[in-house]
Amino acid sequence: MSYYKILGFKKEPFSTSPDPDFFYLSKEHEAALTNVLIDLRLKRGMSVILGDVGTGKTTLSRKLIQELKDRDDCLFHMVLDPYYENPVEFLSSIARNFGVVPLYQDRIASLVDMRDALERFFFKKTVEENKTIILIVDEAQKLTGECLEVLRVLLNYETNEFKLLQLVLLGQLELQTKIKEIPNFFDRISYKGKLEPLDFEEMKAMVFFRMQQAGYHIEMHLFLEEALGAIYRHTNGYPRRVNMLCHRALKELLLRNKFVVDAELIERLVEEDVKGGWQRTNHHLLQKSSYSS
Ligand SMILES: Nc1ncnc2c1ncn2[C@@H]1O[C@H](COP(=O)(O)OP(=O)(O)OP(=O)(O)O)[C@@H](O)[C@H]1O
Numbered sequence: 001m002s003y004y005k006i007l008g009f010k011k012e013p014f015s016t017s018p019d020p021d022f023f024y025l026s027k028e029h030e031a032a033l034t035n036v037l038i039d040l041r042l043k044r045g046m047s048v049i050l051g052d053v054g055t056g057k058t059t060l061s062r063k064l065i066q067e068l069k070d071r072d073d074c075l076f077h078m079v080l081d082p083y084y085e086n087p088v089e090f091l092s093s094i095a096r097n098f099g100v101v102p103l104y105q106d107r108i109a110s111l112v113d114m115r116d117a118l119e120r121f122f123f124k125k126t127v128e129e130n131k132t133i134i135l136i137v138d139e140a141q142k143l144t145g146e147c148l149e150v151l152r153v154l155l156n157y158e159t160n161e162f163k164l165l166q167l168v169l170l171g172q173l174e175l176q177t178k179i180k181e182i183p184n185f186f187d188r189i190s191y192k193g194k195l196e197p198l199d200f201e202e203m204k205a206m207v208f209f210r211m212q213q214a215g216y217h218i219e220m221h222l223f224l225e226e227a228l229g230a231i232y233r234h235t236n237g238y239p240r241r242v243n244m245l246c247h248r249a250l251k252e253l254l255l256r257n258k259f260v261v262d263a264e265l266i267e268r269l270v271e272e273d274v275k276g277g278w279q280r281t282n283h284h285l286l287q288k289s290s291y292s293s
């Protein structure tokens with residue numbers, strides 16, 4: 001039997017996968033989601049969400065997709081890992097995913113052919129069929145300057161009232177520097193959002209929310225307040241680190257035959273990590289654990 005079932009959960013509460021059903025709408029996450037949805041509705045063009053490692057960008061994008069799936073006026077595609085050798089490969093992948101495949105008998109479609117075919121497609125869908133076309137790019141910090149330029153050109157397609165393509169870029173902080181290096185790109189971002197780590201109250205709320213979503217309804221607190229304090233101190237409210245530490249704490253409960261997670265248990269787990277084998281090879285982790293920043 002899985003460890004979480006023994007503890008009274010139906011599902012794993014602190015899995016590290018970006019499951020939108022486990023996404024707690026903190027102030028930051030909710031503001032980002034709402035702003036992106038508004039800009040999509042208004043067809044403002046481009047939204048960019050920045051955030052440090054493990055602050056919830058991918059999960060937010062899944063939540064966004066969950067919202068968009070229910071709307072039949074939206075056509076969207078999400079790029080998960082935008083590593084492309086060159087801009088032609090990137091543009092063909094975008095075109096293919098929207099079902100646009102320009103065919104020529106005498107030659108291979110060029111970058112310009114593909115752009116033109118996409119522009120015609122965007123125009124037909126948005127102006128004639130009243131749809132919203134959305135391209136979401138996660139890990140956008142991996143896009144090369146040339147690929148960002150491809151996106152900049154696609155953003156130029158517009159009517160007098162709106163942009164034909166809506167772009168949502170999510171990426172780690174260096175994305176900002178990359179965007180700023182491209183002339184006229186930064187100014188075109190209609191919504192700029194940045195996800196910060198959670199504060200203590202929100203971290204607690206996230207932990208309880210995830211436990212509830214996992215089917216925990218027993219009126220008993222698995223995490224003492226002092227344990228949550230220790231978790232916060234060691235993770236600085238970064239959601240992925242919080243999840244990982246909570247996951248380990250619950251497993252440890254079973255191993256030690258205990259019923260509640262206290263501060264001592266958290267401290268011991270963190271201590272073990274600092275001493276633990278493979279982490280010692282990483283200089284960043286010599287003094288601090290993997291849970292701290
Ligand atoms: N608001 C939240 N509520 C619940 N869980 C969250 C929240 N934000 C993040 N998480 C959890 O934290 C973990 C990391 O989140 P995610 O993968 O979305 O981060 P990321 O910003 O995309 O990280 P990276 O920069 O490494 O790609 C996931 O398990 C996710 O479910």
Ligand SMILES: [Mg+2]
Pocket residue numbers: 057058059138139
């Ligand atoms: Mg991610």
